[in-house]
Amino acid sequence: MKARTFSFRRVTSVEEALAAFASCEGEARFLAGGQSLLPALNLRLDAPDLLIDISRVEGMRGVSVSSSGLRIGALTRHVEVLRSPLVAEHASLLSRAAPFVAHPAIRNLGTIGGSLALADPAAEFPTCILALNASLEIAGANGIRTVRADDYFRALYETDIGPGELLTAILIPPPSHGQRVHFDELARRRGDYAIVGLAVNAVIHDSNVKEIRLAFSSVGPIPTRAKTAEAQLIGTFLGAEGIASAQAALANDLSPDGTDEVSSETRMHLARVLLGRSLNALLREDK
Amino acid sequence: MSEQVSITVKVNGSIVRRMVEPRLTLLDFLRRDLGLTGTHAGCEMGACGACLVSLEGRAVHSCLMLAVQADDLSVETIEGLSENGSIADLQAAFFERNALQCGYCTPGVLITARDCLSTGGVPSRDEIRDALSGNYCRCTGYEAIVDAIEVVARMRAANAEGSK
Numbered sequence: 001m002k003a004r005t006f007s008f009r010r011v012t013s014v015e016e017a018l019a020a021f022a023s024c025e026g027e028a029r030f031l032a033g034g035q036s037l038l039p040a041l042n043l044r045l046d047a048p049d050l051l052i053d054i055s056r057v058e059g060m061r062g063v064s065v066s067s068s069g070l071r072i073g074a075l076t077r078h079v080e081v082l083r084s085p086l087v088a089e090h091a092s093l094l095s096r097a098a099p100f101v102a103h104p105a106i107r108n109l110g111t112i113g114g115s116l117a118l119a120d121p122a123a124e125f126p127t128c129i130l131a132l133n134a135s136l137e138i139a140g141a142n143g144i145r146t147v148r149a150d151d152y153f154r155a156l157y158e159t160d161i162g163p164g165e166l167l168t169a170i171l172i173p174p175p176s177h178g179q180r181v182h183f184d185e186l187a188r189r190r191g192d193y194a195i196v197g198l199a200v201n202a203v204i205h206d207s208n209v210k211e212i213r214l215a216f217s218s219v220g221p222i223p224t225r226a227k228t229a230e231a232q233l234i235g236t237f238l239g240a241e242g243i244a245s246a247q248a249a250l251a252n253d254l255s256p257d258g259t260d261e262v263s264s265e266t267r268m269h270l271a272r273v274l275l276g277r278s279l280n281a282l283l284r285e286d287k
Numbered sequence: 288m289s290e291q292v293s294i295t296v297k298v299n300g301s302i303v304r305r306m307v308e309p310r311l312t313l314l315d316f317l318r319r320d321l322g323l324t325g326t327h328a329g330c331e332m333g334a335c336g337a338c339l340v341s342l343e344g345r346a347v348h349s350c351l352m353l354a355v356q357a358d359d360l361s362v363e364t365i366e367g368l369s370e371n372g373s374i375a376d377l378q379a380a381f382f383e384r385n386a387l388q389c390g391y392c393t394p395g396v397l398i399t400a401r402d403c404l405s406t407g408g409v410p411s412r413d414e415i416r417d418a419l420s421g422n423y424c425r426c427t428g429y430e431a432i433v434d435a436i437e438v439v440a441r442m443r444a445a446n447a448e449g450s451k
Contacts, residue, residue, distance in 0.1 A: 103421025
């Protein structure tokens with residue numbers, strides 16, 4: 001199918017982008033990499049009046065590091081996240097998750113900000129920023145504000161970004177000493193939507209779990225932390241027994257809906273399998 | 288019909304200026320406006336890989352990009368890559384290994400193969416399969432395609448070694 005007609009405007013600054021949105025009388029959409037927006041337009045699931053092309057906005061792209069952590073511009077493409085030495089050093093969870101994001105050609109155009117603004121519950125980066133306790137920088141009429149990932153995801157495809165606001169960067173706190181991260185997901189085909197995915201960010205000293213954040217994809221309308229399982233693990237020795245009780249605790253944290261393809265029970269089972277695999281992988285790395 | 292926008296795109300080395308509707312995809316621009324029908328229209332939602340072209344040297348779906356987004360950028364299609372001889376070895380290997388039957392997916396597969404081999408070295412078969420994860424072939428199957436890409440990777444590596 002083909003998209004319905006719309007007007008197009010390219011902007012080169014955040015201010016210009018916000019002004020273009022504010023002055024649009026109909027529905028406007030920001031266009032970054034377009035790898036989710038274009039299919040939606042082609043399928044006529046979405047039919048805005050105006051597309052505001054932000055892909056060439058200065059200062060919204062690239063990765064930098066400071067004492068407060070890593071800053072990833074919202075327009076940074078998946079392939080750039082995948083290959084960035086700074087991301088590998090300061091937020092390696094994202095480097096590990098990036099190969100799971102769709103296919104190479106999608107990664108060449110799609111942006112991390114686009115993925116987080118869409119907030120598909122099956123996507124990889126939303127779980128990562130939740131596990132990493134990252135913050136999101138959002139520009140609007142009243143200037144720049146930041147929101148923590150824990151408060152950012154609201155409902156299915158709904159985030160804290162208000163109408164006319166623009167996600168400009170992702171801020172990731174510096175890695176703690178003893179940080180261990182892991183990302184894995186189960187999908188029918190490589191690059192397909194995950195049946196279930198898991199991002200783990202932990203601090204482990206001599207197999208003792210000091211801190212841990214577990215963020216699942218595809219188990220509900222938004223990326224979901226398994227807080228009971230986290231509490232179960234913190235302060236314990238990471239071993240077969242602890243892993244088994246964390247897996248059991250998932251029953252309190254997750255209640256995934258069933259679909260025609262995957263029942264609720266299967267998804268729950270696979271979430272436990274994935275947690276077991278991931279924690280065992282951390283255990284092996286700790287040794 | 289909405290307003291038309293002027294774009295300037297470098298296509299296979301030549302500068303092209305056209306007026307286009309904003310909703311026109313790069314895919315339809317190449318096929319309809321420029322007659323470059325080697326880029327194929329498949330799913331038009333980024334799943335099948337038949338429409339891959341090279342944008343600024345990287346494989347992208349031309350169905351998931353508007354022609355207006357390519358303004359001031361450089362695009363290479365299968366026609367350009369065939370004429371300049373840069374993938375002649377891949378094309379020969381696909382022919383010899385019967386890595387195509389109907390040929391519908393082949394232009395996209397060749398663009399992926401070119402990207403996959405662009406960093407040099409010999410990728411493993413798993414790496415080749417992973418690179419091809421966004422390309423659907425509905426007749427040959429993937430074994431012959433992976434074989435052909437692997438053969439060219441080895442050939443290129445041997446040539447690079449020989450020319451040292």
